Amino acid sequence: MHFSIPETEVRSDENGSTYVAYNIHVNGVLHCRVRYSQLLGLHEQILSDLYTFFVYEVRKVTKLFYFLPVVRQDPILGSSEMFNSFLRKAQQETQQIPTEEVQLEIYLFSGQKVKVNILTSDQTEDVLEAVASKLDLPDELVGYFSLFLVQERGDGGCTYVRKLQEFELPYVSITSLHSPNYRIVLRKSYWDTAYDSDVMDDRVGLNLLYAQTVSDIERGWILVNKEQHRQLKSLQEKGSKKEFIRLAQTLKYYGYIKFDPCITDFPEKGCHVIVGAGNNELNFHVKLPSDQMKEGSFKVTRMRCWRVTSSVPVANGTANPSSSSKCDVKLELAFEYLMSKDRLQWVTITSPQAIMMSICLQSMVDELMVKKSGGSIKKKKRLNGSFQRSDSQQAVKSPPLLVGAEVFTKLSSVSLRGLSSSNSASDISGNDFHGNYAFEGIGDDDL
Missing domain, CATH: 3.30.1520.10 (Phox-like domain)
Structure with a gap:
């Protein structure tokens, strides 16, 4: 965060x-x-x-x-x-919202919306449980889903703003935006497609995953050629939801979240890029200044560390985060990546969704650590009114903050995930850029 x-x-x-x-x-x-x-x-x-x-x-x-x-x-x-x-x-x-009973609408990818009766003071997990209860989603599958705040765009698309956290009140969060363009949606919150099998074993889980998959295909997040489209349409007409999902799992970018077009400094400064998060990587579709297109991926297992920085406008050569005047904030996600053996390089993405990208990276790391430790992503247990992490989840610890003059100059704050190094990687070549980088004892053999 x-x-x-x-x-x-x-x-x-x-x-x-x-x-x-x-x-x-x-x-x-x-x-x-x-x-x-x-x-x-x-x-x-x-x-x-x-x-x-x-x-x-x-x-x-x-x-x-x-x-x-x-x-x-x-x-x-x-x-x-x-x-x-x-x-x-x-x-x-x-x-200034008093505690009282209200009705909150949660949107599904099927186009339906679930109306749940909650208190304005109910936290995210309370609302998620209410939605699951209304849908008859089993308790053991609640942990596979999360609530996301999205902004509907005029072109029919949507922008993922953030995943709702345990420290916020969903009703207050959505009400304070004072805009009908924002919605809270229910979406799966895991990355490993192996977990799809757990979800598909339940009727409600299957319907939720199927609707999300159809939506991702329709908006172009999942690449489909003509023959695959014909097969998917046939399965859809037959009502073969499991087969539809299994075919979709074989398609490129299944399970990815796509972000709005933004700017990167890789491979050249000022390049326009479309970033996607999924399959334990950030995928880049880059348009070079020469109008040449390149595609490549940065594996999270090869990122040494990353940080999100927010800068404020500079006046007279200085930036004052305590200024009483309101200001626009520029967000950047930067990660240090092993491009080739013994060569690390910082890659920066400038985007209003930089924090959402960071959240995706963090959740990929956490999921890999939970999987490696033999843990589960199933619903966390409540203890004394709060959710407690399992032993496997507690093993995922954040490293110290990266503190340096270059970080705090003109910046209001910083968030960092630090990772350890590896001795091997792939070079960038042709129209692709990629690589791998092991972290916290997890190498390619473990994945």
Whole structure:
């Protein structure tokens, strides 16, 4: 998750007194406004209630703008009910939405929508459970799906904004956007197609996966030639949903999420690119300045690390993230990649969806680690009102934040996943660019 405080505001309370509000942005979007006293209270609560080794890192944070990213980076503090409830409460207070019963619409890829009765204060997992119950989706399959915030475009397509997290309230999130173009959709949240078999064994799961596959084909996310299209149409007419999905699994880009056109500096600066995430990689369709098209993939297992940065406009040679004026934020995803043996190179993507791309990379890494440890992606168990990770999931830990002058100059925050190195890779050649890079003990033989 990308936490930042790119701006502050001078506001008035109910008594007419003025105060400085710190605007907390999560994944590039305003999540809540808090006072300094609230952040200080969270800081003191962490020091008193969760005195762990990581508390030493929290103590060292002297700049307010880096406190939240550091806390979120820790696997214990970042997923604690203390931290998540702080963010949920602040979100609800910021939007001034009282706790009451409401009806929330969740969209399916079949074109249908599920109306669930919830509380405005219900968190993401509560809403997901309500949707699953309404659909009769078995409890053991709930963990295979997630809620995503998408923006409908005028051309009939949609832009994936983010996956809804445990620290937010879906009703408040969608209501605060004040636009009918945003929707919450139910989509599978795993990458390994082997998990499709678990989902297809259930009638409801099969219908959800089938509808999503049809939608991805129709929007061009999955490549289909004329003969494959004929076969798919025949299976569709017969109502052979499992066979339809199995054929789709053999097609290029099955299970990928495609992003809106953006800019990259690879293989040349200023190239237009369409990025897709799936099959443990980022796929690039690049248009060079010469109008030549290139396609290639960057395997997540060959990425040494990545970071998301948000920059604010520069005035008089400086950038002030605490400025009271609102500003546009430019988002970039940069990853260090092993292009060939002993040659690492940073690749940068400039896109409003940079954080969503980072979320996809992180979830691929987490899934690989869970699979390697023999764990399961099935629904997590609740304990004392909060969701707890399984032992295998707890093994997936975030590394320290990358801290350097080049990172914090003109930047409001940074998010990083650090990975270890390998000794082999493939060179870039012809019209393709690709490679592999092992991380945290996972090599090609393990995949």
